[in-house]
Amino acid sequence: MDLEAEYNNRARVPDHPAVMQRWRETAEAARAARPPETLAYGPGEREVMDLFSAGPDAPVAVFLHGGYWQALDKDWFSGLAPALLAHGVSLAVPSYDLAPAVRLGRILSQVREAVQLVRARTDRRPLVFGHSAGGHMAACMLSEGRAAAAVAISGVFDLAPLIPTSINQALGLDAAEAAALSPVHWPAPDGSTPGGTILDCVVGGDESPEFLRQSRMMADLWGARGVETRYEALPGLNHFTVLDPLFDPSSALVNRLVELARA
Secondary structure (H helix, E strand, C coil): CCHHHHHCHHHHCCCHHHHHHHHHHHHHHHHHHCCCEEEECCCCCCCEEEEECCCCCCCEEEEECCCCCCCCCHHHCHHHHHHHHCCCCEEEEECCCCCCCCCHHHHHHHHHHHHHHHHHHHCCCCEEEEECHHHHHHHHHHHCCCCCEEEEECCCCCCHHHCCCCCHHHHCCCHHHHHHCCHHHCCCCCCCCCCCCEEEEEEECCCCHHHHHHHHHHHHHHHCCCCEEEEEEECCCCCCHHHHHHHCCCCHHHHHHHHHHHC
């Protein structure tokens, strides 16, 4: 199998710059229409998050962005806020440091701190959802009992296949570190520990066979261990357009996020 072709999504989707430009434009419009509160969750320059508040008692969803832990930041994804705000759900979007400046384990620690800040402000565990690398981290937060529920969109749950690809040039993963940081090897959340036990694995129907396999594998694995899992491949969507439903307040995916955030 050509793992480079399976996991190099920018090469696989030649028109990804146009999709990402739409992310940027919708983000700028959302911030202009309803400026967020920017919160520091740590001392670092990128240890900040934007909070789009739907009110003091509103449930909060935390979105973890993708970019293979080596690209992008919170400012690209403010455009996800309006659809959730329309349902009375607040949205927090953290940035985090990027590889190769930091190791993946450090990025996970930063995400923990960001989620913990949201929990401290609301006195409840938030819904955590994420895309690609963010889907990986959303599953990690659920395993650790930090999330009320998790929705992983096009997540990577077993990092071992990334090792021989160009994506690993910045990450520098070896077999041991990849295994240690793969939620497929982490404990499945259960009723004996605090936190949620719901994991949705959503993926674009036009994504690579490996991305389809990873999401189905994760849903099947944790489902067999008692987690309430859902697997869904969204027809006609690739690794970038899979986020399109999140901009539509009437989409099934947004309504699912609202349901989980309110639960």
